[in-house]
Amino acid sequence: MKYFSFLISALLITAGLQAQPVPAGDENIPYLMTFGPKAGTSWGDDDFSQTFFFLVPKGFSQSVYIRVYDPDISGSTDEVNGVFDTRMTYSVYGGKESYSHKDAMETSPRGNYKSGNLLASKTFGNQVDYDNKWYTFGPFNPSEGEFVQRFDGYVFKVICDGMAGDDGNLYRYFLSTRMDENKAIEGANAFAYEYSFRMHDNATEVSHIYPLVDDRTISVKLSNFDWDSDGLIRCVSVARKGQLCPVSGEDVWAEKEFTIFDEEKNTSLDIQFIKRKTPPVKNNNVVVNVRNQYGELLPFYVIPIGGVPKYKAGIDVRPMTKK
Ligand SMILES: [Ca+2]
Ligand SMILES: [Ca+2]
Ligand SMILES: [Ca+2]
Ligand SMILES: [Ca+2]
Numbered sequence: 001m002k003y004f005s006f007l008i009s010a011l012l013i014t015a016g017l018q019a020q021p022v023p024a025g026d027e028n029i030p031y032l033m034t035f036g037p038k039a040g041t042s043w044g045d046d047d048f049s050q051t052f053f054f055l056v057p058k059g060f061s062q063s064v065y066i067r068v069y070d071p072d073i074s075g076s077t078d079e080v081n082g083v084f085d086t087r088m089t090y091s092v093y094g095g096k097e098s099y100s101h102k103d104a105m106e107t108s109p110r111g112n113y114k115s116g117n118l119l120a121s122k123t124f125g126n127q128v129d130y131d132n133k134w135y136t137f138g139p140f141n142p143s144e145g146e147f148v149q150r151f152d153g154y155v156f157k158v159i160c161d162g163m164a165g166d167d168g169n170l171y172r173y174f175l176s177t178r179m180d181e182n183k184a185i186e187g188a189n190a191f192a193y194e195y196s197f198r199m200h201d202n203a204t205e206v207s208h209i210y211p212l213v214d215d216r217t218i219s220v221k222l223s224n225f226d227w228d229s230d231g232l233i234r235c236v237s238v239a240r241k242g243q244l245c246p247v248s249g250e251d252v253w254a255e256k257e258f259t260i261f262d263e264e265k266n267t268s269l270d271i272q273f274i275k276r277k278t279p280p281v282k283n284n285n286v287v288v289n290v291r292n293q294y295g296e297l298l299p300f301y302v303i304p305i306g307g308v309p310k311y312k313a314g315i316d317v318r319p320m321t322k323k
Pocket of ligand 2: 131
C-alpha cells in the first residue's frame with residue numbers, strides 16, 4: 001500500500017495537471033445528475049445523492065473555492081417531472097474522517113456518509129436566478145480539508161442530496177482559486193466512487209470514466225444502472241483492446257466481472273460509453289461504479305491518473321496469478 005500511495009502523489013505532482021472542472025475534459029460527460037427523492041429510480045438515479053471529493057496538493061496554501069454550475073432545479077438545463085418542485089442541498093465537508101470514514105467512501109447515502117465537519121451548505125430549488133449560473137462555496141483554507149497521507153494533500157467532500165420533489169438536477173463543479181471565476185489549481189484533482197450522470201444526446205459523443213486500479217486488484221466488477229440499452233460499454237486499458245460489458249436496460253443494474261492483467265496494475269482503465277445510433281436515446285441518466293475482489297470501490301479520477309490509457313499491441317496479457 002505504501003508503494004502505491006507514493007505512486008499516486010508522484011503521478012499527481014509530476015503530471016503538472018491543471019484543470020478541475022467536474023466532469024473534466026477527457027471524460028466528455030455533459031453533466032452530473034441527481035434526482036429528488038420522490039422520483040422513481042426509472043428516471044436514472046438509484047439513490048438521490050452524489051458525493052465528490054476534491055483533492056488539493058499539500059503545498060498549495062491559498063484559499064480555494066468550490067463552485068457549482070446550475071445549482072438550481074429549474075429552467076432548460078434541468079429535467080422536469082410534472083412541475084419543478086425539487087430541492088437539493090449541497091454540503092461541503094472537511095476535517096477528520098470527512099474522506100476516510102468508510103461510509104463516506106460508499107455508493108449509497110447510508111450511515112455516517114456525512115462524516116467530518118460541515119464547512120458550508122446551501123439548498124436550491126426552483127430559482128431562476130441561479131439558472132445556468134455559478135454559485136460559489138468558500139473561501140476554504142486547504143487545511144480545512146482532511147489531510148490524507150497517501151494523496152499527500154487535503155481532501156474536501158461535497159455531497160449533493162435530493163431533499164424533496166421528483167425532478168432531475170443537472171450540475172457541474174469547479175475547484176477554483178477565485179470566487180468569481182474558474183481558475184484551476186495545479187496538481188489538484190477530483191474523484192468519486194460512484195458516478196451519476198447525464199449522457200450526451202448526440203450519438204457520436206463517447207463518454208468515459210477512468211477507474212484507478214491499484215496493485216492489490218485481482219479482479220473488478222463494473223456495475224451500471226438504467227442505461228436504457230443505449231449502445232455499448234467497453235473497457236480499454238494498456239493491456240485490453242476493448243472488453244465489452246453488458247449494458248443495463250430501464251431501471252435495472254447490469255454487471256460484469258473481469259480479471260485484471262499485471263500490466264493494468266497502477267494504471268487507469270478507460271471505460272467507454274458508446275451510444276446507440278438508432279433509435280436514439282435522449283435524456284439518458286445513468287449510474288456506474290466499479291469494485292475490486294474485496295468489494296472495495298475504485299476511485300474515478302476526473303483527470304485519469306497516469307493519463308488516458310492507450311492499448312499497447314503485443315503486450316503480454318496473461319491474467320494475474322492469485323497469491
Ligand atoms: Ca416535479
Ligand atoms: Ca437550471
Ligand atoms: Ca441544475
Ligand atoms: Ca437512463
